[in-house]
Amino acid sequence: MVAESYDAVVVGAGGDGPVAAWKLGEAGLSVLLLEAGPFYGNEQWPKPNEEPGGEASSSTADLSGDLLDEQFTTREFEMINKLLFGPADHERGFWFRKFPGDGAILQCAGVGGTTLHYTGCHPRAYPASIDEQGHWPIDYADLLPYYREVEELCEVTPAPITAKEELFFRGAARAGWEFIDDYNVTGPGYRPQPNAIRPPDAKLHVDAGHDGGFTYPEVRGDTLALGNIAGNPHPRGAPYEEKAKRASNVSFVPAALRTGNVTIRPNAFVTDVRTETALDDSPTATGVAFRDTWTGRTESVEAEVVILAAGAIETPRLWLNTDLPRNEWVGRGLTIHFGDNVMGLWDAADLEGILGKRTVDQHQGQDIAARFDYPGLGMLQTVGTGPGIGAILGFGASASGFAFQNDPDDAPWDTMGRLAGAELKRLLSDYRRMLQILVVSDDRPHKRNGVTVSEALPDEHGPIPLVNYEPSRGDRQRRDELAEIAAEILREAGAAHVHRSDSPPTALHVHSTMRMGKVVDETCEAYDVERLFVADHSALSNGVGGANPTNTGQALAARTADRILERYF
């Protein structure tokens, strides 16, 4: 049951919110974690998309691996629809956000938040992005103890190699790049992903002649079947906490519940932050109001501290939809790692020579297990996807029209642009001989980019977020150079055809809309509102150099929890 007041209320049980809840719960505080989406794999909600189910969950006894197996089918179209940001009720569509051009924002609703989609890549920020780019008021060194804490709980290890990673590494080595085995990366090179996914069972080695099944307990850890974006429940049959992918619902949520002090209420969309203002003082947060997404009823709860962790779009939206003081940086400075996709296609005979088999088989292995780092530019990573997600991410969108409208001339790619018709069908007929590289650039915070709201466009939770994103010249240059490096790596790996999407801005990683140093102070408390903290990726001062952001978001949330304890408890 949800009480009337708590020591701390956390808004959003996504990647970072549960980290703060766990730390505060462990310190003995009573914590309520409010989440807009459903709670998958929990016996209180056996049919989370069809029936309202229970009210709240405060015990790991509610967690069920079997339910997760049932609900996370790994069927890509179904799971995208299930997880994308919208109400639990399957009959209702996504919550609409306005985004420029034909790009999109990919975020999830549900306990675990966007880490339900994420591929488990857990590198640290590039130290230079924090210490040298001038955006951060704290040092990289301040984050190190928290990185270690997060990496331990998420069980971060070097990702395993299957055929697609071997292909990429061969290309990177032949292109002359160095091999890196560091946590703290200061120069360009390639390395395995530090992944928050349990390593695969040694039985699954290609030489081991495994002829059994892939279910627990016969197989423990990762099973090397694609499925992270589509909700990864592997190994099937495993108890909830033995699932290989340590998304925050599997890592931090059970840890938080185990403290005995944390209650999670899903299907609760926070619409207001309550404050009190003593004479001549700045406002102090006293609680929040939230709306039950099944019944539409609004309730409220009081708290000593309020922690916003609704993600880099909804946290500023919530702020802007309340009467909290206006700060010119609220919602501004959005970074999305302005990305692109570069694909290689191989001839079967060439692959035979390189890999000893005639296919790449991107559906095998972890989704993203190999990376190339370049502090100052960003990163590249190999991506395995099902053909549906691959089609929309890699071929379905482009900022430069359809491939037949472009003549790439002497560019390092053979074709560029969106694909459709016979060209698309021909290319996808090579799905099993294709490897996609995701370009993730170190875009910088610009004030024009970010979230605003307009009274004219409300939904049931108030004015919707209007997102603006226009990369700068530098952002484009960094991305273009990375795309060229990607093409070269693919060529060196023997690709017969290279295709560049020239993707429109698409937000898989969203950060820095409530930046430390601009909206929140060095403890992540709002400059303008006492007892109001931000503990999600919006508090990051920049895009951490282009490295996957979750490790840093979670490390910062852990640090913020410590600062809250010091300051108020």
Place this chain on the structure above:
Amino acid sequence: MGTRGKLGQLVRWIDALWRAVSSLREVALETIGLGSDVDHHTEVTFRAVTDAVLPETPALGSEIGDEHVPGGLAIALDEFVVTYVDDGFQLGLPHVGPHGNIQLADPIAHALDFAALALCDRSENESEPSPDRPVSLLDPGEASPEAVRDAAGTFSKLSSKDRLRAISILDEFELSVTPGVDDLFEFDAGLVGQLVVGFTEMIYYSEWQGYDEFTQPPSERVHPNDPAAVQSWRQTGFPGFADGYAALRGYIGTDDGTLGDGETWTTIDSDAASPVRITRQPGSFRENEYDTSDYTEPYPE
């Protein structure tokens, strides 16, 4: 006023006009005999979209195999895309559409016609619009050719390539829709391209076709997960969803470093100072000292 402003106004005007005449047109089109609850213009337009994005490709038969011939229309992808865009987004206003979902298929179809007109206006179309094209998208006997010609807008009269060109034009515009009495709602017309190209491709290449009925509640959906049961899986060679693969080759690392351990399985780079290998055990990342003092911005802002 720039071209963009004028065209933006035109979009609004077309939208308003469409709203005004749609009730009359409903009556006029009753006689066509196409499906019932979806606007017929919308139906023809989404067939034209599907036919352009995922066409039947007889030429691919001899080139890469007969399984590559059928396209989206053969599996009624167009009908599902209409359902999907009508059910897919909501503003959560109880009076706007079923379950608060904004029904986007009709306005999208009109936006596509608008784009087709803009394409012709700029003389960027490769061939002339022809009323025979939409007729050819229907099976014989499905509806009378006259009725289809009446219902079809400019978009469906374009050649497939010109339809794609028209879609590209939409990335340039803002579009406004009036879902409820007082709600003026603007979105980037690029969303149209995203839905009719990106989502159409995703749905086609995903497992969608295999469901008995995708619109059933999630707990009741049945999917055979049989590679032969999904047309696009036959075309991509996707083997269906699996619980696991015995595909591990090992872990990358060097003798000098902390990554990679145990017996070598293969060598990636024998020229490296310390050869880079794939080994049996992972090792671990190095908690290295870091020094960023010589960092330089490749592209200073």
